[in-house]
Amino acid sequence: MTWEFATAGRIVFGPGAASQIAPAARTMGKRALLVTGRKPRQAARIVADLHGAGVGCSPFATEGEPTLDTVRAGVETARREGCDHVIACGGGSAIDAGKAIAAMLANPGDVLDYLEVIGRGQPLQAPPAPFIAVPTTAGAGSEATRNAVLQSPEHGVKASLRSPLMLPRLAVVDPELTLSVPPEVTAATGLDALSQLLEPFVSVRANPMTDMLCREGLRRAGRSLRRVFEDGSNLEARTEMAMASLLSGMALANAGLGAVHGFAAPVGGAFPAPHGAICAALLAPVTGINLRALREREPGHPALDKYAEAARLLDPDARSAEDLPAWLDQLRIDLKIPRLSEYGIQPADIPALCEKAARASSMNGNPISLTNSELAEILHSAL
Secondary structure, eight states, X not given: OOOOOOOOSOEEESTTGGGGXXXXXXXXXXXXXXXXXXXXXXXXXXXXXXXXXXXXXXXXXXXXXOBHHHHHHHHHHHXXXXXXXXXXXXXXXXXXXXXXXXXXXXXXXXXXXXXXXXXXXOOOSSOOSOEEEEESSSSOOGGGOSEEEEEETTTTEEEEEEXXXXXXXXXXXXXXXXXTOOHHHHHHHHHHHHHHHHXXXXXXXXXXXXXXXXXXXXXXXXXXXXXXXXXXXXXXXXXXXXXXHHHHHHHHHHHOOOHXXXXXXXXXXXXXXXXXXXXXXXHHHHHHHHHHHHHHHOTTOHHHHHHHHHHHHHOTTOOSGGGHXXXXXXXXXXXXXXXXXXXXXXXXXXHHHHHHHHTOXXXXXXXXXXXXXXXXXXXXXXX
């Protein structure tokens, strides 16, 4: 077996780790573009620390999931303000926006020149501007990935700006920054992390390193996700989920994903549904269909044993892989994540969504190639 592994250049993890942001930024430049979400709860502290360290700061708030225009506006702001490095503090959307802005700040042309699927897909010509990722939710794992998911309302899809050069120079994961996350966001992001642990675990690109990360992440998510949903002030559970999220990003960046995320991009591009909620609604149906397809067409496939192991890691009472879909769907119900029909998706939308999902790069990691009818069955089950 030949495989490789890459992650953020440096990772600082633990309660209080945010104190490391300003000293690190001082080594990267004189002025930072600080990318945040629309409600930058933690930004004031970071701005104060940056100023105390002698680092200038220009704020840039994103509105929801980043679009191509978000990146263009961020690059324009950074150049106008003389920013020489980028710090993103927020959920996966803010970090993806910051990652893309840092890439385009150092490369010529437009973001579409480098974007997959709807763009020209050219490789980046130069390393991005120095970039620090500071997650304030536990879910996307974007602090350890090499791509940025961008929405194109014009095309009705999401696509990735992707390069090995886009791994953050520094990831600062401080669970204390997640304490104020509301239950509904905790649930959606936590289930996103769970899907990003299960899919790389059974991926056709899985390797011993990513398997190790997924096993540890699944174990932590299984024992902590319900706890942190019920009590967001539980720092121990928040720390467990922050670790699970980080491990999920490291795993997916090196082993890929599967049908859950293959669907998530076209569904999220066409309907106003949060990425984590989409993944949560799809996770049980995809797992069930994958298991059935593997049993029928590839009964000796190693993913079957991995699904059984994942079931036990998440639920000590599980007796077989077939217990996993029901456990996952009950978790979705317990965490009050709605079905996809709540976001306006109707049966008539299924053929077009399946067509787009079949072409998504994430599908390449699914443990078995699914038929058109199986893809449609997954969406019907998630409505």
